[in-house]
Amino acid sequence: MIFGRSERGKPPVEPVTLKILVAGGFGVGKTTLVGAVSEIRPLRTEEQLSETGRPVDDTSGVESKSTTTVAMDFGRITLREDLVLYLFGTPGQERFWFMWDELSEGALGAVVLADTRRLEDCFAAVDYFERRSIPFLVSVNCFEGADRYPAEAVRQALDLDDGVPVVLCDARERGSVKEVLIGLVRHAMDHAADRREAALN
Numbered sequence: 001m002i003f004g005r006s007e008r009g010k011p012p013v014e015p016v017t018l019k020i021l022v023a024g025g026f027g028v029g030k031t032t033l034v035g036a037v038s039e040i041r042p043l044r045t046e047e048q049l050s051e052t053g054r055p056v057d058d059t060s061g062v063e064s065k066s067t068t069t070v071a072m073d074f075g076r077i078t079l080r081e082d083l084v085l086y087l088f089g090t091p092g093q094e095r096f097w098f099m100w101d102e103l104s105e106g107a108l109g110a111v112v113l114a115d116t117r118r119l120e121d122c123f124a125a126v127d128y129f130e131r132r133s134i135p136f137l138v139s140v141n142c143f144e145g146a147d148r149y150p151a152e153a154v155r156q157a158l159d160l161d162d163g164v165p166v167v168l169c170d171a172r173e174r175g176s177v178k179e180v181l182i183g184l185v186r187h188a189m190d191h192a193a194d195r196r197e198a199a200l201n
């Protein structure tokens with residue numbers, strides 16, 4: 001047949017899929033960011049965690065308040081025909097770090113979202129990725145009413161290595177978030193290349 005794949009001259013591509021984590025403090029815009037770019041309806045999983053050992057049906061008094069909602073965001077974006085990103089928004093609270101260890105398995109890298117009004121909320125995430133040598137960038141979500149700081153000031157405040165990109169974004173804007181993700185993929189690729197080179201020397 002003249003039609004079909006031979007006519008186009010190239011076989012269909014099987015896309016490369018990459019796993020990206022989206023971390024940062026509570027309310028910094030992780031769910032918003034994933035929702036802004038995801039092609040699939042973002043999946044939010046909510047789980048009731050009861051305090052250790054407490055029977056779930058123990059409804060005595062207000063004790064039922066001891067349940068906590070854990071939300072994890074999941075989304076997908078096709079950056080190019082041959083490149084698909086899966087996004088995992090990680091719960092920010094420290095007590096959920098056991099989840100991060102599994103989530104970060106096989107991850108290409110991470111976006112650490114930051115709000116300049118409470119930068120300290122992302123210290124823990126920065127620390128986590130630094131310790132594990134997982135490539136990450138810091139993306140400042142520019143809320144209205146929050147003072148704007150140059151990227152360099154944010155880098156200093158967070159004591160980031162020179163190589164860690166700091167970018168500004170609007171977590172609600174698809175185009176803005178896409179730029180952040182492209183920046184992260186580039187950064188992670190560079191990081192991987194540097195490591196390969198170091199291993200050869």
Ligand SMILES: Nc1nc2c(ncn2[C@@H]2O[C@H](COP(=O)(O)OP(=O)(O)O)[C@@H](O)[C@H]2O)c(=O)[nH]1
Binds near residue numbers: 029031032033144169
């Ligand atoms: N003005 C503004 N509001 C935002 C922005 N990003 C998130 N929000 C709002 O901030 C709140 C917390 O965002 P959310 O995505 O739920 O934060 P998460 O806890 O990190 O998942 C929500 O009400 C969002 O609508 C932003 O860039 N600008």
Ligand SMILES: [Mg+2]
Binds near residue numbers: 032
């Ligand atoms: Mg959220």
